[in-house]
Amino acid sequence: QQQVKQSPQSLIVQKGGIPIINCAYENTAFDYFPWYQQFPGKGPALLIAIRPDVSEKKEGRFTISFNKSAKQFSLHIMDSQPGDSATYFCAARMSGGGADGLTFGKGTHLIIQP
Amino acid sequence: DAGVTQSPTHLIKTRGQQVTLRCSPKSGHDTVSWYQQALGQGPQFIFQYYEEEERQRGNFPDRFSGHQFPNYSSELNVNALLLGDSALYLCASSPVGAAGELFFGEGSRLTVL
Structure with missing residues (x-):
């Protein structure tokens, strides 16, 4: 049973756009x-x-938005570049100290067109 | 500072054979986890080793076993290989107290014929 559902499966964005x-x-x-x-x-x-106690975290051009009540989270890439073309995986880990492994989504294949 | 290193990078086996994959964690890391990544899928957790013991295990059969050595390096063993075991096997290490922050190696690509 898949515990983390990721979408879309693939995504094409023009350079400078904001893939989500x-x-x-x-x-x-x-x-x-x-x-x-x-x-x-x-x-x-x-x-x-x-972590679930914050609703947003930003590091450089990457931002995570977190909605605890909806049990959803998303990745935004600002000013996307062709070098950002890659597969992106979200993941989640159970509470309890990290002994449990990460549960990954199936991935999103992102292409940034020049 | 070397990151996580894995060997071999590629290998081909036939059904029923056994395979051993090796991993050296990043310097300063003492926890090693193994993941299986099938083509086009996300990694799936196999198990985690800390202080030479298996701490937690994912939904994998007993054909998958592991070991951690005193120098924190680790091995993954798979017995009685099946075609479905063909995948990229990823080793990840993490430092003490930050077991969620995984640093992955480049993986060992196993093909079972």
């Missing part, structure tokens, strides 16, 4: 929500993460 990737979860025991970026042939790299 959405994730929804069911389990209210999740307490940590990271986003990972993966380039072909590479492992995922942590981009930005948020």
